[in-house]
Amino acid sequence: MIKGLLHIAVCVSLLGAPMTLCAQDLVITVEGGQIEGTVDEEGVVVYKGIPYAAPPVNELRWKQPQPVQSWQGVKKCDKFGPASLQGGQTKGSFYWKEFYQDGNPEMSEDCLYLNVWTPEVGKKDNRLPVMVWIHGGAFQNGFGHEIEFDGDAYAKKGVVLVTLNYRLGMCGFLAHPLLTAENGGKGSGNYGLFDQLAALKWVKRNIEAFGGDPNNVTVFGQSAGAGSVQALISSPLAEGYIQRAIIQSGGGLGGIISTKSLQDAETVGKAMWDASGCTTLEQMRAYPADRFPEVMMNYMKQQKKFMGMPYSPCVDGELLNASVYDVAMQDKELDIPYMIGYTSEDIAPEQMRKAAVDWSLLLEQQGHHPAYVYCFRRDLPGEDMPAPEGGFGDMKGAFHSSELWYMFGTLDKCWRPMEVADYELSERMVSYWTNFAKSGNPNGADLPEWKPCTKADQHIQELDVNK
Template sequence: MNKILLLLILMFPLSEALAQTTVMVSEGILKGTEEASGIRSFKGIPFAAPPVGDLRWKNPQPAKAWTGTRDATHFGPKAMQRAIYSDMVFRSNGMSEDCLYLNVWTPAKQATEKLPVLVYFYGGGFAAGDGSEPRYDGESMAKKGIVTVTISYRLGIFGFLSHPELTKESPTHSSGNYGLMDQHAALVWVQKNIAAFGGDSEKVTIAGESAGSMSVSSQVASPLSKGLFRGAIGESGSCLGINSVSPLKEGEEKGLKFMTAANASSLADLRKIPADGLLELTAHLDMNRFPVTIDGYFFPQSPIKIYGTGLQMDVPLLAGWNSAEVNYHSLMGNDSLTLTNYQTKVKTLYGDRADEVLKLYNAATDADVEQVATDLASDRFIAYATWKWIDLHSKTDGKPVYRYLFTHKLPPMVQPLNPPSRPLLGAPHASEIEYAMGNLSLDKVYAWTPDDYKVSATMQNYFANFIKTGNPNGEGLPTWYGLQSSIPKVMILDVESKSQPEKNLKRYVLLDSIYNK
């Protein structure tokens, strides 16, 4: 039967196969699902060989071909990770070190349609997350005429361990950054295979949030990815932030420290430890995170130098962040919100630059501290890093750059917390994802209102237009000016979205002078 099916697919146009939710990719035949909306989905597609055994801590290798028809109706397993973030909901098939799978949603009725493509990288601090999360679901974006792909990549110690022995055994004389290399391998797979789903390999845009946005900025910077996509979207994060990327030596030192703490004498010993045991060790040793490194291969030099000298990919960029990425606790801890406590904290953090910081993050009374501390905490956490990426790309790249600020506050929860949490001062980290991807209905935590759906429609349409054309503007939307235009403005995304002049440039310039000496 499988030989007959293969013969039929070779004899008849792929458009017929696609209409039957059956496609042929470079590794074999896939059988997907037709959703009620008419969108066709293909889940759990291997884009690389399982990174297990001797392939643990090696660059991803090509996926092996299969015989017969492979079921692509369920998500693959998520990458090895601990339960770190309470807002993550998974539809994955368990958890495994064998995790290099991707998912495709396509509106195409024929494989010859050459539709634009979105490849989305999830967030989670490079320690958690998965392409199966409902907030990243691709069906809604596919309804906009976009072939949408989510991928999984290695996390934590599995995706970012550096070690002198790993560097020595590597043919590229590098180690770490395996998670980023997984993303690269997925992009290569998309180039080879997305036409089978009606997508155009020359119209690929990559996007991501938080660590996913850091990944997007990293892929734009890496010479390995040149030619694999034509546009980039970043939501809250970049590889140009405070301590975002470390020298390879620092990563190797952490790897040595881990090996010693794990009572292992060699890489062979570490590779023999079962995945569950290795994950448990990272928790026990409080070493959940391993740094992205300037490895000499994926990053031939530091990202700041790559962007600063214009060596990154020449692609349009749409990026921004949220108005209250983190709350004041990230700066103040559990200290009471008094002017004295705030000033003391700033002086401790910034020393002889404290007066400059206090002038721009100015709190005149105790009542001002919560907002000002939230602003500074959010900038330190991720807003500054995103600004730096946008700023450098707009100066060293000839393509348009569009910047946003997402200010829409989340609605009340369906089941409010008891006791209730303190009201948010703005839009918190990661809250924009469901809006951007058109997936509010898949999140059952919040009591969404018509205003929420209005914001989502606006944001998703901007994103969809950018994916299709490299420009977010379109009919019925407020005009979004590029930063290189004669009227550089920031798009405020809220119930009434609007472009307005930059208000906080001095803050980011000050932080830049402190962090990039």
């Protein structure tokens, strides 16, 4: 197959009858102007680095995302956009070896870009299901074009996949009394979540041009991405933009990721900047973004105890009116189909199991369809690195994030010596995930039955290789 921009016709066949595509066929119109995609080695049409909002820089730092800026001519979307500013991965660390051996990506405050993989570009009548992926990374690291997040396997199953970058760390989750006052008292701190919501709104308005159905969108995420999904389905602002949701290694009822109160988030944010001698918004917005880690370090040096996750969603009174736990208990989450799960050697796997099961039972008790719950148990082949002292999770076996290679169908990009049984498990999982996106039910022909988790049968689908 031809990789890169097409300047000659090429035939691809993904969903049935072959179609002929030339460079002009890859030019479509979205908000802001025209864009041109590429055809990758698998024959899937890919658009990389599409801006979905204005660059959140200068006076837009710590403000909700603004409409995308228009451009002239055809923007060639053949390169991923910058990741949000972050610390990145340390060479030689466990997760560096697992996912980031290609090195850290380009990083910038100007990071509001998304990517689309589609098997049916320009065919608006096809209305394929859409899946929007929110990456993890403790709200401080990660990006939507990590090596394991390739969308070919989903496109081949008839799904349009969208991955995105959103503001992280200080850029995305700083709450501060001055920012709340500037926002008319409506709160501050959830800029990264507002970015994700802006991406979902962009999908609603633009995805038809890629062959997708704007009224059949599944949002899914892992770790901090799972916490993001839980926050979004707990927000009235997301009504109409999400039709299904998958929550991986986070979320549920009483899970490992919680929402702070606005007061607590503002207290930490103010103390961070006070420790660096910045007491006005003018000073804060003039501060070089590449020195943001110094601001947090100056604050941490003054602390005498572990501060937990320094950045995370808060109850800002605008996007979130209550904690995600309270929203669930009050039966105010989006009434949509759900999948939720964890890995067997996850961060606090027993807490994750209980959070997933308890949440599903609560949904049933409230008169909703219970969730489909899973546990990924595959002990990945290959020698694991020893867990660092003070690290989280076991970092062996089915460790936190280990399912990502499998549910994205990207085992061929992994350094591990995968076996035939691993590819069989991956195919099963990709089918479950994409079936759920199509119908709200992961089951399908030639798949082991996956029952919802109910009071009568607290079923957890075991995802492992066939022994």
